[in-house]
Amino acid sequence: MRLVTALCALALATAAHAQNFPDKKTVRFISGVTPGAASDTMARILAEKLETKWGSPVIVENRLGAGGLVGAKWVAEQAEPDGHTIMMYASAFTVSTLLSPNVLNPKELQAVATVATIPTVMITQPNKYKNVQDFVAQAKANPGKTVCSDAGLGSATHMAFERFRIAAGFEALNVHTKGPGEALTEVISGRSDCYFALVFQAKKMVEAGKVAALVLSGPKRSALMPDLQTTEEAGYPNSAYNFWVGALVSSKTPRPIVELLHKEITALVESPEVSAQITKLGADPLPMSIADFEAMIARELKDNAALIKKAKIPINN
Numbered sequence: 001m002r003l004v005t006a007l008c009a010l011a012l013a014t015a016a017h018a019q020n021f022p023d024k025k026t027v028r029f030i031s032g033v034t035p036g037a038a039s040d041t042m043a044r045i046l047a048e049k050l051e052t053k054w055g056s057p058v059i060v061e062n063r064l065g066a067g068g069l070v071g072a073k074w075v076a077e078q079a080e081p082d083g084h085t086i087m088m089y090a091s092a093f094t095v096s097t098l099l100s101p102n103v104l105n106p107k108e109l110q111a112v113a114t115v116a117t118i119p120t121v122m123i124t125q126p127n128k129y130k131n132v133q134d135f136v137a138q139a140k141a142n143p144g145k146t147v148c149s150d151a152g153l154g155s156a157t158h159m160a161f162e163r164f165r166i167a168a169g170f171e172a173l174n175v176h177t178k179g180p181g182e183a184l185t186e187v188i189s190g191r192s193d194c195y196f197a198l199v200f201q202a203k204k205m206v207e208a209g210k211v212a213a214l215v216l217s218g219p220k221r222s223a224l225m226p227d228l229q230t231t232e233e234a235g236y237p238n239s240a241y242n243f244w245v246g247a248l249v250s251s252k253t254p255r256p257i258v259e260l261l262h263k264e265i266t267a268l269v270e271s272p273e274v275s276a277q278i279t280k281l282g283a284d285p286l287p288m289s290i291a292d293f294e295a296m297i298a299r300e301l302k303d304n305a306a307l308i309k310k311a312k313i314p315i316n317n
Helices: 002-018 038-054 066-077 092-097 134-141 156-168 179-188 197-208 255-270 272-280 290-310
Strands: 027-031 058-062 086-089 111-115 120-124 147-150 173-175 196-197 210-218 244-250
Touching: 002 255, 027 038, 027 066, 027 111, 038 058, 038 086, 038 111, 038 134, 038 173, 038 255, 038 272, 058 111, 066 092, 066 111, 066 244, 092 111, 092 290, 111 255, 111 290, 120 134, 120 156, 120 179, 120 197, 120 244, 134 173, 147 156, 147 179, 147 255, 156 210, 156 290, 173 196, 179 196, 179 197, 197 210, 244 255
Parallel strands: 027 058, 027 086, 147 173, 147 196
Antiparallel strands: 086 244, 111 244, 120 196, 120 210
């Protein structure tokens, strides 16, 4: 009886805490990327709006390293699990945790709210290929001689390439660079035959005549480049890579707080003002339920584990 009474008291206290959240305390969005990166910018958009609504400080703190794992590990294991520390992560969450399994167990973070999906675009030198089918045909005719760059091992640009390569059935030399700028330079210079660039980066370079866009990797076409077909529309099943951005907290965070944060963040993502800001970044707003977000993460962990094995991507044990 005492146990039941204690549990009821705890539940009431947690519910009351959720109603008063953030209770004038500072809320921190932890960003695992540098300022100016898409997910970091989205965190700052949300922070500004939430600070105005809550009347409490909401800041963005950058904790860089290991594909976002440094920041994620701090949120999961060191920050107080009360909802005041939120990890702004991306699809790297379902890759980095597999490539470095001893650093962080994905179960240590709880899905809260999805924010956006950012398509990647396969770019190459102008006039080098007629279309994506021509690219694949030439790559198949010259196994292992096609060179494709990416923005780093395990990055969205790397995984988008590997998913497409395996779906299309060709072999290529993959070059991991230090970041998007270097990967793009490799294509422009002709040292690399392709790179899956973020859509806003690709659009700018295509309009400048420096590269050509062959196809888009993502769940649907981009509003920034609406005439560019997706890899699946081009005839390559199971080739799309979903580069999403979302918010997570420690798995020890009380459920009422998780639900409150989901409600607040999703309302902003669905609002005309924030939706327009997200679109301006070259992303598509991606609101979904907590259950759907959890299911997406579980599905991606399974799919990415298979992709990592098939593409022979090294794991840091």
